[in-house]
Amino acid sequence: MPTNTGSSDVRVVFTPSGKRGHFPIGTPILHAAQALGVDVDSVCGGRGLCGRCQVVHATGNFPKHHINSKSENISSISETEKVYAAKPKKTLLDGRRLSCATQILGDCVIDIPPDSQVHQQIVRKEADAFDIEIIPPVQLHYVEVWEPNMHDPSGDLRRLREALEREWHLTNLRFGPGMLLSLQKELREGDWKVTVAVDYLGQVIAVNPGFKESLCGLAVDVGSTTVAAHLCNLRTGEVLASAGMMNPQIRFGEDLMSRVSYVMMHPDGDAEMTKVIRETINELAENVAAKANRKLDEIVEVTFVGNPIMHHLLLGINPIELGGAPFALATDESVRIRARDLKLNLHTNTRCYVLPCIAGHVGADTAGMILSEAPHKREAITLLVDIGTNAEIVLGNKERLLAASSPTGPAFEGAQITCGQRAAPGAIERVRIDQKTLEPKFKVIGCDLWSDESGFSKQTKKTGITGICERIIKEGRTFSYILHDGEQKIHISQNDVRAIQLAKAALYAGIRLLMERLDIESVDRIRLAGAFGNHIEPKFAMILGLIPDCNLKQVSSAGNAAGTGARIALLNHESRNEIEEVVRHVEKVETAVESNFQQHFVNAMAFPNKIDKFPKLAKEVQLPAENMNGNIYDIDVPAPKRRRRKKANL
Numbered sequence: 001m002p003t004n005t006g007s008s009d010v011r012v013v014f015t016p017s018g019k020r021g022h023f024p025i026g027t028p029i030l031h032a033a034q035a036l037g038v039d040v041d042s043v044c045g046g047r048g049l050c051g052r053c054q055v056v057h058a059t060g061n062f063p064k065h066h067i068n069s070k071s072e073n074i075s076s077i078s079e080t081e082k083v084y085a086a087k088p089k090k091t092l093l094d095g096r097r098l099s100c101a102t103q104i105l106g107d108c109v110i111d112i113p114p115d116s117q118v119h120q121q122i123v124r125k126e127a128d129a130f131d132i133e134i135i136p137p138v139q140l141h142y143v144e145v146w147e148p149n150m151h152d153p154s155g156d157l158r159r160l161r162e163a164l165e166r167e168w169h170l171t172n173l174r175f176g177p178g179m180l181l182s183l184q185k186e187l188r189e190g191d192w193k194v195t196v197a198v199d200y201l202g203q204v205i206a207v208n209p210g211f212k213e214s215l216c217g218l219a220v221d222v223g224s225t226t227v228a229a230h231l232c233n234l235r236t237g238e239v240l241a242s243a244g245m246m247n248p249q250i251r252f253g254e255d256l257m258s259r260v261s262y263v264m265m266h267p268d269g270d271a272e273m274t275k276v277i278r279e280t281i282n283e284l285a286e287n288v289a290a291k292a293n294r295k296l297d298e299i300v301e302v303t304f305v306g307n308p309i310m311h312h313l314l315l316g317i318n319p320i321e322l323g324g325a326p327f328a329l330a331t332d333e334s335v336r337i338r339a340r341d342l343k344l345n346l347h348t349n350t351r352c353y354v355l356p357c358i359a360g361h362v363g364a365d366t367a368g369m370i371l372s373e374a375p376h377k378r379e380a381i382t383l384l385v386d387i388g389t390n391a392e393i394v395l396g397n398k399e400r401l402l403a404a405s406s407p408t409g410p411a412f413e414g415a416q417i418t419c420g421q422r423a424a425p426g427a428i429e430r431v432r433i434d435q436k437t438l439e440p441k442f443k444v445i446g447c448d449l450w451s452d453e454s455g456f457s458k459q460t461k462k463t464g465i466t467g468i469c470e471r472i473i474k475e476g477r478t479f480s481y482i483l484h485d486g487e488q489k490i491h492i493s494q495n496d497v498r499a500i501q502l503a504k505a506a507l508y509a510g511i512r513l514l515m516e517r518l519d520i521e522s523v524d525r526i527r528l529a530g531a532f533g534n535h536i537e538p539k540f541a542m543i544l545g546l547i548p549d550c551n552l553k554q555v556s557s558a559g560n561a562a563g564t565g566a567r568i569a570l571l572n573h574e575s576r577n578e579i580e581e582v583v584r585h586v587e588k589v590e591t592a593v594e595s596n597f598q599q600h601f602v603n604a605m606a607f608p609n610k611i612d613k614f615p616k617l618a619k620e621v622q623l624p625a626e627n628m629n630g631n632i633y634d635i636d637v638p639a640p641k642r643r644r645r646k647k648a649n650l
């Protein structure tokens with residue numbers, strides 16, 4: 001403990017925390033840091049094995065601290081440090097010292113580098129995104145257990161508990177019954193030296209013979225189309241490997257409702273879909289573990305996000321109630337479950353955390369998006385939109401947060417579009433059409449060049465179409481626009497335009513409802529998430545009337561926000577409490593029962609909108625002239641289809 005008396009005491013200041021205290025000469029720096037509650041990592045308990053406790057002795061005069069931190073004020077390089085630095089794959093960078101093997105000899109200033117702190121920060125590259133603070137859900141503790149002898153006949157478990165208390169002050173730990181089966185073997189294999197993994201709830205997850213360096217966790221985003229997994233180092237947050245696979249449930253139904261429909265018509269349909277999604281996760285886990293050269297049983301923690309139907313199927317819950325009003329969830333709370341109960345082939349004690357759902361159509365993926373984007377921490381009114389077959393919408397700020405889903409249908413994912421396809425290499429992702437000549441140029445996924453640039457592979461081949469009349473062709477009673485007339489003819493029909501109109505109108509109507517509920521006419525910032533949100537340029541999303549008017553500089557892509565949310569929940573266990581609390585206060589808006597939805601939908605069929613103005617957008621681009629009704633582009637619209645609203649139609 002720090003002391004304040006004694007003439008032989010010296011002063012120590014730790015940076016960047018600024019924590020300070022007086023200690024007797026000869027105190028190891030690590031002890032001083034721990035006594036002051038300074039954030040310094042350690043797995044080996046000060047034995048010079050782990051190298052986590054590295055610090056830098058800041059030398060010189062520090063008037064602010066009234067300290068002259070001379071180089072001789074700490075002990076010289078110790079034998080322990082030399083042995084550590086000589087080990088393969090170990091590094092003691094220039095100027096760094098092992099704090100457990102270095103003593104304080106005089107007043108000094110000690111800096112704790114970011115990578116020696118338990119609570120590290122991951123700086124996110126996305127503009128305007130909060131950094132991720134790492135508060136690992138599972139930590140490693142190396143201990144040396146006293147061997148049994150004829151005079152001390154206590155059990156191995158008792159002596160392991162005593163070692164954890166003696167060396168780490170860990171008490172009341174829970175050892176599952178399964179741990180006992182292998183404990184004696186592990187202790188003897190490690191010659192009574194073991195590294196114990198303990199989670200933040202005091203549950204012992206694993207006892208590893210000998211010294212163990214690090215553990216991994218898996219963050220999984222279970223989408224209805226694709227499933228993505230990220231293997232992370234639980235200490236540093238580093239993504240060690242990532243992999244994605246198509247969700248094999250697609251064979252039971254392309255979209256979510258057709259999967260619920262499958263369950264309705266096949267008594268064991270839910271069990272079949274649960275089985276295949278779990279197999280996929282096992283396959284992904286094997287894949288990422290192999291890529292990162294890790295063993296499957298090193299994965300000790302898993303987090304999941306997914307929409308309500310994926311959430312239920314993953315957990316083995318029949319999703320039938322989500323197929324019709326009132327769309328009741330089995331639970332809207334977070335779920336903590338053992339991996340083995342989900343039939344995942346990971347460590348026998350691996351725990352899974354499934355983020356909470358918000359409402360029948362607004363799932364754990366939206367909770368992940370909120371965790372990642374943190375609108376609840378901002379003053380600015382933020383609109384988050386995850387665009388897919390169903391669009392999830394979150395609107396609000398630190399005062400109030402609303403959420404809804406809008407039935408956009410599969411048009412944004414390429415279905416129902418004549419030449420549409422999913423986002424995959426070779427798919428056209430951007431098109432620009434010259435307003436005068438109607439000549440197009442386009443970009444495909446997997447190639448950085450525009451189609452009119454040299455080197456655009458075969459697709460640079462001229463289509464042979466040059467005139468306006470040749471681009472627009474009559475098809476029965478409607479017209480189509482020929483985008484490309486190569487080996488594969490790609491055209492956009494009037495029905496395609498209509499499908500996009502219906503989809504974007506459903507999304508916008510949902511957004512408008514939330515704005516109405518919040519009593520606002522504009523939003524401060526917009527973040528577009530999901531695969532579609534990542535590919536569309538904000539300007540064109542707004543021209544389309546997909547999102548409301550906003551300063552274009554404040555509209556950006558949020559990447560895979562749901563997946564990032566899963567990663568945050570994996571790396572920072574306190575974020576789980578945070579999202580559970582936020583979700584409890586999110587106001588759910590059910591678009592199906594809102595009387596204004598229909599009117600907003602009809603207005604939103606126009607480009608960008610029949611009623612709503614886009615003054616900020618108009619400053620950036622020249623919008624088409626308004627017609628006599630004040631509409632930018634108005635068409636007759638059919639009554640909107642309220643998908644997913646009747647059980648009978650599923």
Ligand code: FES
Nearest residue numbers: 046048050051100
């Ligand atoms: S605490 Fe492990 S090397 Fe210092």
